[in-house]
Amino acid sequence: MSRAALLVLADGRFPAGGHAHSGGAEAAVKAGRITGAADLEEFCRGRLHTAGLVSASLAAAAALGVDPVELDGAADARTPSPALRIAARKLGRQLMRAGRATWPSAELDALAGRFPKGAHQPVVLGVVARAAGLGADDAAYCSLYECVSGPASAVVRLLSLDPFDATGVLAGLAPELDVVAQRAVEGARCAVEGGVGVLPAGGAPLLEIGAEAHAAWAVRLFAS
């Protein structure tokens, strides 16, 4: 594997559409649940252990070669909010475009043909990681880092939060991210033998409810 390829894929400027999404932070800010760096850290921690773990294990399983069509179904089953499913497929489609242009691969072409309007983003992420020559742990790390860095950069824009504080939150969460990444990869390895049903299935009801409310707003800065 190439460590540099991991940096390319994990770069927040990788052109795959993430900049327009807040990972639920905009809804949480409006509801008064995020007012500063301390709340942001709690929000990101909650996301890391719930939606983050689920996404990272899907990505890791796809990187291990588990059937992406089955994984896409597993992602649907683990995403109750229709708004979040739509957002995940939009982002999956955008990542597919960037991934195919960056690391052309027959597996990516096949997945794009099967889901022309987009598969769930973590599933695409795992297949893109494979195409880039990366492993399951890399896919899990990318997924988890996005899961916390997206809300952090969104909150910098939404609350004019000091960007050094937001970056400090991400650095503070790094040891926990290591632990969750390990759990995600373990779950993915179980799914190679045991099928997608054994993947982690944690949920964050407030994220799901917030996403549904957010999708109905007339005025918002972020798409989700």
Place this chain on the structure above:
Amino acid sequence: MHLDQGHTHDGPVAVSADAHRADGRRRALRIGLGGPVGSGKTATVAALCRALRDEWSLAVVTNDIYTREDAEFLLREAVLPPERITAVETGACPHTAIRDDISANLEAVEDLEDEVGPLELILVESGGDNLTATFSKGLVDAQIFVIDVAGGDDIPRKGGPGVTTADLLVVNKTDLAPYVGSDLGRMAADAKAQRGELPVVFQSLRAEGGDGVEAVADWVRARLAAWAA
């Protein structure tokens, strides 16, 4: 350039600037309209739609910053059937969506071609932004930068990538020049100094008896003729 050689043509094309669609047909010409907030981008798009819709098959993508205002204005004005107008959400960064990460806009233009095509022209309107906001060549084939006289007659002199490099610079709201103390002659001279041979159009969509959007529409027609050739 045909960069997706060697790939199947079953799925969506992976590369943006390709002049042909996955099915082998030539795609629509894409023209971007950028410029500061309130300079008249949406009004210009609406006027262009009215001027061109009977001659060409066209559609519009808007990039609102935090609402669907621009798309809704176009819908309310009924400049095109609603299925020909799509809005992209840009996460507080309109320039990112037209320059650094164009994937959402590419999907919008491709979906329009799939759903209401065949199309000959797609206008991509940026959210109002700053003087450095330009469109990626991966998204549009040509770009129009719209400024207005009320934003200050020193804008052409200040330059910046939008003013300096856009394929067409439109100086809008010329009817307001006497009221805001803007010197159109100075703006024209500054624009010439910044842009050399690149064209500049002075336009008023409001002045009675004026030509409205016709000069810009003619420029678009010439682009369309060249694209189709």
